[in-house]
Amino acid sequence: MRALVIGAGKVGVNVARTLTGDGHDVVVVDNDERRAADLQPELDALVVHGNGASPRLLAEVNAGDADLVAAVTEVDEVNVIAALASRQLGARTTVARVRDPDFFGPDETFAHDVLGIDLVIDPDRATASDIARALVLPGSVAVEHFGDDRIVLAEVIVTPDSPVSGVPLGERERPFPAYIVGISRGEETMLTRPDLVPQPGDHLLVTAPRECVGKAIAHLCGRVEEVRDCVIFGAGSIGMHLARLLEDTKVRVKMFERDEQRARYVAERLRRTTVLHEEGISREAQEAAGVDEADAFVACAGDDRANLLAALYAKRLGADMCLAVVSREEFTPLVDALPIDAAYSPRLITSEAILRFVHARVVRGIYLTRSGFEVIELEAEPGAPIVGKVVGETHGMLSGKRVGAVLRGGEVLMPPQRIEIQAGDRVLMLGVEGSLAEAEPLFVSR
């Protein structure tokens, strides 16, 4: 596949790196000469300096022959023009990162049907909906849906009250069909083994059928309360999208915003949310807003440092679940050391969404957790090597990977049940980053 990535920011580099890793030919365009020059030695791709929205440049890099054009610069207009121009030149698939919803019209289909952009991704909206999904499922810090939404993969924190805490995984009780595929402890990530003993503070990666995921998660993390009160720190576009999403649920939302105009703008556009014109980092402000009683605290202001600080403060005051949006990769290792329950990176989420879209033909899903795990969903084609093999007895075929669930027809099959893989099965697997590309050939017919 030939791919053209316009914009060598965090998202662009992430997408380009993954695509080159998968063995595709990638051309990267960036208008910053210095950045282009710095990037060239790091990437096994052609890095071109120039304006990605220029038809001349697009013609020069053969955008018309590209199977994929991903326009992911910081500027909406450039992305839209680049995607439109490439499509006109003949590019087969176009993806544009667009923050301003005004560009993609009255509904989502406008971008696709009228503009001809196959995927429009708004990093802020995608981040907000990821956070909202985690908030709505109590006890989980991150949730992904696979297999036509029939299977859920959730990241759950083990508490001292949890029935699995201190019990070897092989001996745990299973009141609900749920399978633990991986554990991350501090900076270490492990695929599960029967002798592994979860400890309080561990993050479990759990697969479960959608119907019972709520109960399974509540059971595993040892608490059952739903999120009722949520405090959002920062009324930027992530905060506003998140509040919008939560307004459709029963969650009561309060929001800190230190800029008065922005606070008013947001308050006018939200219905039930209480917007406080307040910086929100001080103890007094957080106590006055009831952060100590809150079930969830989401720090999603524009400044990573403020987010971390506010989330730490909230945790100290007693907020139950504290999440922070952290854009800069440099902070990621730090987050693991802090008592913050989960961190979200809009850029990571954006590149995930793009990669998930790109892999859409055979690979049904990919989810790069912060901890370095990858999850993919593959469909076994008739005659593929994997067909006829039994999960757990593949003689090393799937070493370094863990099968979390199999979707056969409308039915979800989960280990430790004995599963013989058949053609047409969709298999959800967890593996350490990069290990899954090698699994793909096993599912393709020869």
Add this chain to the structure above:
Amino acid sequence: MTRRVPPWLLVPALVCGGVVASCGAGMLFCAAVAALGDGRAVAALAVPGAGAVALGAGVVAFAGTRLVRSLTVHALTGFAAVTLAWVVAAAAAAVPLLASGALSDPLDAYFEAMSGFTTMGATVIDDLEAQPEGILMWRCLTQWLGGVGIVVLVVAVAPVSGPALQRAFYAEMSGLTTERLTPRIVGTAKIIAGIYVVLTAAGALAYLAAGLGLFDAVAHAFSTLATGGFSTRDASIGAFGSLGVELACMAGMTLGAINFAFYWLAITGRSLWPQLGEIRAFLGILAGASAAVTASLLLAGDADGFGEALRQGAFSAVSVTSSTGFTTADFDGWNSFARLALFGLMFVGGCAGSTAGGMKVIRVMLLGKIARQEVDRQLQPSGVQVLRAGRRAFPERVRGAVLGFALVYVLVFAAGALALAAIGLDLSTAVSAAASSINIVGPGLGDVGAVESYAELPQAALVVSALLMLIGRLELFTVVALLAAAFRLRR
């Protein structure tokens, strides 16, 4: 062509000319009704009608419409044009009342005409049944012309459009915010007038179906959809003693008191939510007020049985809240809770952008919100307060505008009540007549109660009442700002 008329005079001249000509056309219609009906007062309507059409058309022709397209005028010119138009229209409308001998005193006739145009519906004529049909129709027609706004109707049929007409349009149109249904103001006026005509026709059909004769049905349709309250009978709607007529009347008053922009949004299939909050609140107020008045009638024994209490209570609540003022019962004889409740409902009025008077539901809603938010602010000083009605958020300046409107409203009402008391009216008459006038309802309590008329009031009281009506109908600031400007000019 040389400019014959200076711009500050051109717009008032055009608007007044148009309004007078429209009045004349209305009189000619009533003359035709009279000629086909009882044949009385045909000349008293036809001659002033022809004169008014000629005069109005002459003024418009002299002023010339060529400049309107490009002319821009100061807001004050708009206020002046509209206020002047209403004063002149009432004078023109009073002529047939005098000429036919229905009223002998010019001031009485002027009061009656102003009460007609402002859709207040208070009358100084004591024996309506004895009046010629043409005059009765003319009274109801003045209400219809004034209901949605006579300037709106004139703009709707104006051959030209322009920013100057827009000033006049907005100076007359009631409401918190300016509604714009089409790019051109003439188009917006046409839509509003069209909706009005359709609603009125539907009202007339409903009355016919309920058993009224053609004459009564049309006359009452005029004064019902205009939320006016003029009737062809001394006993108002109660004279027919028909539940069907009362139900048709209640439906008509409610429809007339709903924002006309809502109908347009509904017809064109656009999102209704900007208007829904106010309409829901209005219907809620009607239902709640009907229930409360009915309950109080039952408990105090003012009505015989539940059916009668509900019929009278609901009709009075809808009639008073929509600022119409039709009556089916003498509510002045009811218990003091019911009377006080009706007095309070006068101030609520109908929805903004309708034919109803009062402060308008949206302002009352926002006043309630402001009060609640002030309390909330004590508990959470940093909370950002957004003024909202339903899903519609209002900009911050609306908060001050609503508070200012309420303040001036109460001040004007208080000044009016004081003036009426100084003239010699008793307390409940003075207070209720002032409230009834500024809210353009019609009946009040005491000497101006449901079965009384304004005929017994002293002449000075009629002047105060007519001024309050005009101020209330044009939503305070059009008239008050004009008076303030005039006062400053003289100094």
